[in-house]
Amino acid sequence: MHEARLPRTLEAAxxxxxxxxxxxxxxxxxFGVIYxxxxxxxxxxxxxxxxxxAVILAFLTPLAAVRRRERGASxxxxxxxxxxxxxxPVTINQPTIRLWSSIVVIGAxxxxxxxxARHHPRRLAPALIxxxxxxxxxxxxxxxxxxxxxxxxxxxQTALAxxxxxxxxxxxxxxxxxxxxxxxxxxxSGWIEGLAVGSLLFLETSLLDFPNGVARWSGTGYEVVAxxxxxxxxxxxxxxxxxxxxxxxxxxxxxxxxxVLGLVGxxxxxxxxxxxxxxxxxxxxxxxxxxxxxxxxAPTPGGxxxxxxxxxxxxxxxxxxxxYPYTIPAFRGMGQPVLxxxxxxxxxxxxxxxxxxxxxxxxxxxxxxxxxxxLTLLLTLAFAWPRPVAYRESGPLHVxxxxxxxxxxxxxxxxxxxxxxxxxxxxxxVVMLQEVDACRITSYGVDNGLWLARRLGMHVVFQPTxxxxxxxxxxxxxxxxxxxxxxxxxxxxxTGIVHARLRVGDEEVDAYGIWLGLKPEERARQLTDxxxxxxxxxxxxxxxxxxxxxxxxxxxxxxGAGFVxxxxxxGVDPAPTSPAIEPRNRIDFVWGRGLxxxxxxxxxxxxxxxxxxxxxxxLP
Numbered sequence: 071m072h073e074a075r076l077p078r079t080l081e082a083a084x085x086x087x088x089x090x091x092x093x094x095x096x097x098x099x100x101f102g103v104i105y106x107x108x109x110x111x112x113x114x115x116x117x118x119x120x121x122x123x124a125v126i127l128a129f130l131t132p133l134a135a136v137r138r139r140e141r142g143a144s145x146x147x148x149x150x151x152x153x154x155x156x157x158x159p160v161t162i163n164q165p166t167i168r169l170w171s172s173i174v175v176i177g178a179x180x181x182x183x184x185x186x187a188r189h190h191p192r193r194l195a196p197a198l199i200x201x202x203x204x205x206x207x208x209x210x211x212x213x214x215x216x217x218x219x220x221x222x223x224x225x226x227q228t229a230l231a232x233x234x235x236x237x238x239x240x241x242x243x244x245x246x247x248x249x250x251x252x253x254x255x256x257x258x259s260g261w262i263e264g265l266a267v268g269s270l271l272f273l274e275t276s277l278l279d280f281p282n283g284v285a286r287w288s289g290t291g292y293e294v295v296a297x298x299x300x301x302x303x304x305x306x307x308x309x310x311x312x313x314x315x316x317x318x319x320x321x322x323x324x325x326x327x328x329x330v331l332g333l334v335g336x337x338x339x340x341x342x343x344x345x346x347x348x349x350x351x352x353x354x355x356x357x358x359x360x361x362x363x364x365x366x367x368a369p370t371p372g373g374x375x376x377x378x379x380x381x382x383x384x385x386x387x388x389x390x391x392x393x394y395p396y397t398i399p400a401f402r403g404m405g406q407p408v409l410x411x412x413x414x415x416x417x418x419x420x421x422x423x424x425x426x427x428x429x430x431x432x433x434x435x436x437x438x439x440x441x442x443x444x445l446t447l448l449l450t451l452a453f454a455w456p457r458p459v460a461y462r463e464s465g466p467l468h469v470x471x472x473x474x475x476x477x478x479x480x481x482x483x484x485x486x487x488x489x490x491x492x493x494x495x496x497x498x499x500v501v502m503l504q505e506v507d508a509c510r511i512t513s514y515g516v517d518n519g520l521w522l523a524r525r526l527g528m529h530v531v532f533q534p535t536x537x538x539x540x541x542x543x544x545x546x547x548x549x550x551x552x553x554x555x556x557x558x559x560x561x562x563x564x565t566g567i568v569h570a571r572l573r574v575g576d577e578e579v580d581a582y583g584i585w586l587g588l589k590p591e592e593r594a595r596q597l598t599d600x601x602x603x604x605x606x607x608x609x610x611x612x613x614x615x616x617x618x619x620x621x622x623x624x625x626x627x628x629x630g631a632g633f634v635x636x637x638x639x640x641g642v643d644p645a646p647t648s649p650a651i652e653p654r655n656r657i658d659f660v661w662g663r664g665l666x667x668x669x670x671x672x673x674x675x676x677x678x679x680x681x682x683x684x685x686x687x688x689l690p
Contacts, residue, residue, distance in 0.1 A: 262373065262418050264371075464575040472492070472682040554569050584613070612628070637670045650680055
């Protein structure tokens with residue numbers, strides 16, 4: 071029995087890691103499917119409905135968990151093997167392949183999780199924490215872009231699948247049919263625990279397991295957050311620390327205190343912000359994970375299925391806080407309340423009585439078990455450490471603007487590397503970016519601006535416009551003197567303007583990035599705000615997606631404000647920029663004031679759904 075615990079825990083951690091990765095992939099692909107169904111109308115409603123039905127069925131597989139222990143052991147091995155094998159094609163960067171393979175992984179992992187909770191309840195919490203830590207590690211190692219979703223990872227993923235199957239066989243042969251201490255009847259279950267697991271998965275996959283998300287949400291530095299978040303995530307696995315926390319929060323009053331402190335921490339993350347907000351989020355993460363061990367109860371299959379459905383509902387509700395102009399306007403600014411509702415449900419098991427066995431010391435714990443955690447922390451610190459910037463000290467300035475479509479091309483294939491190469495090949499020293507996500511499950515949880523900055527050896531200035539996790543950004547190789555930004559008046563989707571004062575030789579140049587709304591009256595108000603924000607600063611650069619053509623009032627007002635269109639000034643034929651495939655409209659511009667235009671062009675890259683604009687300017 072005891073020799074089966076380690077392989078069973080490793081098998082469970084791997085399956086849960088595959089679940090976390092596949093959920094992220096699924097929602098990223100679904101984002102494109104829903105967009106193309108509703109807005110582009112290129113996917114029939116019946117096809118989209120069939121996909122959503124398959125998704126719902128995949129999340130209901132916990133209901134199929136079996137009661138008999140002998141069948142449970144076989145089912146664990148079977149579902150773990152299916153999840154591991156189906157996870158291999160998830161690595162392939164093709165939306166259709168990723169969609170269906172991730173659905174299979176989720177279905178198999180859901181049934182595995184339900185069976186594990188019934189027959190090995192003590193393995194559930196440590197396996198989930200190991201999976202969360204591994205997921206954090208892989209994303210931090212990739213500068214927020216999961217290494218396990220890169221093309222070169224395919225043979226590694228294949229080896230991992232083989233390893234999971236071997237671990238499952240060893241666990242089965244080792245007699246791992248019990249709970250790792252007592253029979254399943256000794257470990258009561260409850261449906262509230264199932265809802266809590268679903269809410270916890272939502273919180274982790276939307277924010278708390280993402281150092282970039284926690285950093286943006288609280289307004290703190292990624293390089294500081296990453297190692298701290300990893301440490302807090304691993305802490306509940308250290309038996310003396312966990313036991314001390316459980317003793318502190320034992321009893322009805324202790325459980326209530328745990329719940330209240332967890333919610334206060336989650337609320338402080340956004341509403342207080344800064345280092346206090348970061349401390350609150352770290353406290354919330356720790357208490358959420360500790361609460362997994364507190365009651366000693368496992369989720370029932372029905373409760374877990376309800377929890378998975380709740381996970382779907384919470385994800386759609388959180389998505390509406392970003393897409394409110396096109397879905398439900400009442401969800402504007404509701405990101406924090408959605409997270410607090412999820413936090414409340416996730417912490418409800420803390421109100422149950424503490425089971426005595428959760429407070430007993432583990433006979434096998436050794437300080438040597440801290441070594442893997444210490445090594446993980448050191449590597450996380452190294453991966454998160456700021457990258458050197460290849461500074462450019464003098465002009466001329468090569469300035470571009472790029473609507474990067476959250477890292478996707480027109481067909482919703484993830485193209486971050488192609489976008490980076492487009493910028494790299496353009497020779498741009500300053501790039502204004504639009505449609506920049508910093509941590510959304512619908513764009514793989516990547517911090518687009520941070521990843522591009524590290525990939526290209528540049529600085530990034532991010533201006534959040536939606537829930538602190540989506541907005542616009544400015545990349546630069548020039549030293550930054552000051553940086554700021556502002557929100558623009560928006561009745562529809564919130565937009566903004568980002569600013570960095572750059573040192574170019576002995577001069578200073580103000581660079582601005584902007585994204586204007588979809589309706590003329592909205593753009594008029596926003597341009598008024600933007601011109602007031604810019605003032606009479608000169609020399610100045612202004613680039614972005616203006617959603618306005620050269621015959622528009624926006625264009626005329628910019629000319630009237632003293633800005634120069636380099637294409638017109640140089641007599642260069644201005645190529646259209648949108649859409650990227652067979653472009654028809656020129657709506658992306660780089661304007662200059664107090665600078666001499668030297669060149670302007672539109673590269674033919676199809677990495678995004680817009681084309682990049684690249685210009686060259688000399689100081690006066």
